[in-house]
Amino acid sequence: MRHPTRHADALDQVLELVVSLNADMEQSLTRDGLTTSRAHLMWALLHRGPSTQRALAEALQVSARNVTGLVDGLVDTGFVTREPHPDDRRATLVTFTRRGARVAKRLQAGQRQLAELLFGRMSDRRFAGFVAGLGDVLTTLRRELEADAQKRPS
Amino acid sequence: MRHPTRHADALDQVLELVVSLNADMEQSLTRDGLTTSRAHLMWALLHRGPSTQRALAEALQVSARNVTGLVDGLVDTGFVTREPHPDDRRATLVTFTRRGARVAKRLQAGQRQLAELLFGRMSDRRFAGFVAGLGDVLTTLRRELEADAQKRPS
DNA sequence: TATTGTTATACTCTATAACTATA
């Protein structure tokens, strides 16, 4: 604990990063007619292809009820449809519309652009230093969350 | 744009950091009987001392109506009280209860502990490298948000 | 019996607009 203030200041900067990054992404999602939660669902759908709501609930770590609401919203705004599941008449397959697929790919492209904006002009040394530290922080944080999950099993 | 994939991977890690940090902080807030938004208000109150709701609305960048709701919640759960403003009978001074002040200080202490957890065991070199990169990223992001704010003036 | 998704209900955060009391 040699420089507690510097550590606290660094955390403040990380928290500013969190806030600003959220603000930036939310702004561009709003332009596309999406909310953060709905965009997460779109993202999951992009990576998994047509999925049951149950699968999406697990992917997003939210309740089945919540997925019903998110899909309702995305259906109303024309991003996805509910298609019958071929083998299971209880289930539906949430599927992109043409527009939904187009917007999802745009989200992906926007993500890459953001990465270039943030890191593209950094020197290799600077970038490497940042990534190394980031890795350490993430490892510590993952371990902490895991330990905490052990203590209070869901 | 020499290593676009590495940049995208780094952004993925930053986003994981955002998610994990939120999860970790929310967990400990829940233990204290607080939500994220209410904790932000507590934080503002800790730094400003007894404040009018108007001042809190500006500090938190939310609507006056929203502050009414947040303060309602914090009053119900015993963290703050509404005291009459000495000079202006329209206004109230949102003020910590003893318990509220205690919890707010615990939040502050928890923040410092988190900083130590994340950075305390990093080598000086590693820490310096991370902070340098973080500074660059923040500068870029601030500039971007400002430019965006220019384009669509609120 | 177990699973998928919906209805019913409730709480939190957020916003705008109209209104009350005071300045």
Add this chain to the structure above:
DNA sequence: TATAGTTATAGAGTATAACAATA
């Protein structure tokens, strides 16, 4: 006339519990 805060209203995200249809 302007300001501080509340009421009225609305929409989004979140949860649990009860239920229908299907497996």
